[in-house]
Amino acid sequence: MSRGTRSAHHDTTASPDVRMLLRQHGLRCTPSRIRVLNLFSESGRHLSIAEVCGRLARAGVAVHHTTIYRTLESLTAIGLMHAVHGPGAARYGISAEPHHHTVCQECGEVSAIASRHLTDAVGRVEELTGLRPDSSGSLLVYGRCARCD
Incomplete structure (x- = not known):
């Protein structure tokens, strides 16, 4: 994929609100945080780490599952996301x-x-x-x- 082509699921552009929100919570605006927040905002669903990795991979972005795990944990720790534990893997959602x-x-x-x-x-x-x-x-x-x- 060329540098000028973007998919909504791997777009690293963020609205000023997303950037401000991350900064207000003491987090840098990293590409993985922006990608994850964009993905969850667009999907409107609770997703497991494997589902997040799969959706990003299908969009042409290879992100290691450890990076996704750390990203979700950091966003959960500050209250922007939450984890729901049930059978199988935990699923994450946006705390709106x-x-x-x-x-x-x-x-x-x-x-x-x-x-x-x-x-x-x-x-x-x-x-x-x-x-x-x-x-x-x-x-x-x-x-x-x-x-x-």
């Missing part, structure tokens, strides 16, 4: 709007549910258990997705 997750115990697919849709359920969990989720807290609901049923 507060949300909860469903996790398929068969295939590991992770879906997000906006917190506003589960306000009553979270209140009931708190009432029954005394557990009060903080702003980064997430309910995890495990089951089987429609594809695996």
Whole structure:
């Protein structure tokens, strides 16, 4: 691929907002951080490290899985991303709007549910258990997705 040709998934250009966000959290604007943030922003899905590497490779960018792991861990540590653990590999997502997750115990697919849709359920969990989720807290609901049923 020529230097002038860019794919959306490996584009290392970042909006001033992405650059400012990384800098506000004390992180440099490295190509891998920008690529990962672009990929997750565009996909709108929770992805495993292997899925991120695969998508980048298909876009013509070879990035070692260790680099992706370190990138995701650094973005998770500052709260820009989050990890969802379920069966199989952890899946990562962007921490934008507060949300909860469903996790398929068969295939590991992770879906997000906006917190506003589960306000009553979270209140009931708190009432029954005394557990009060903080702003980064997430309910995890495990089951089987429609594809695996």
